[in-house]
Amino acid sequence: MEDKFKVAVLVGSLRKDSLNRKLAEALAGLAPDNLAFDFVEIGDLPLYNPDLDDGDVPAAWQRFRSDIRAVDAILFVTPEYNRTVPASIKNALDVGSRPMGESVWNGKPAAVATGSPGGIGGFGANHVLRQSLVFLNVPAMQQPEAYIGGLMNLFDDDGKIAKPDTEKFLETIMAAFATWIARHVDR
Structure with missing residues (x-):
């Protein structure tokens, strides 16, 4: 049997009871069996400063870069802050893309899921993130x-998806992501 594809999950919300973290956990739980998930924390990453790559590289950066190198694909799950991505996601992109020529992102397939309490579901953040992903290959x-959208009413008391139609939609997303990964990862 072929090994599972390793998928890093990056959650843009750092809040303890984050609805986007619940969404990420639900997505991972609804994925096909050929995907294995590793939630990679980004809240401890010092802000990117090129000077730090010339000396004592922060341990958190080293850990993060190593974690991303070790996976086949990335699942980004994030809220929208001010019509863009949270600083945590942008900083993770920057830390992983440097030093120049050593990007850990290059060629790794990804999926982007955005969630919000409102009706547009983080549309702005989704598209801003995709702009960076194009540049990062x-x-x-x-x-x-x-x-x-509607994350406030999406989960039951146990953190499970409360709406069967939404659960089915999330399964569809994850099945498509598994196919997307297989198409882009050489084995």
Whole structure:
């Protein structure tokens, strides 16, 4: 039997009871069996400063870069802050893309899911993130799009998806992501 594809999950919300972290956990739980998930923390990454790559590279950067190098693909799950991505996601992109010529992102397939309590489901953050992924040579899955609105009412008391139609949609997203990864990862 072929090994599972290793997928790093990056959650843009750092809040303890983050609805986007619950969404990420739900997505991982609804994925096909050929995907294995590793939630890679980004809240401890010092802000990117090129001077730090010339000396004592922060241990958190080293850990993060190593974690991303070790996976086949990336699942980004993030809220929208001020019509863009949270600083945690942008900083993770920057830390992983440097030093110049040593990007850990290069060629790794990705999926982007954004969630919000409102109806547009983080549409702005989703598209801003995709702009960076194009530059970083990260092939981002195009369809189905994952703008998940109404997060406040999406989960039951156990953190499970409370709406069967939404659960089915999230399964569809993860099945498409598994196919996307297989298409882009040489084995």
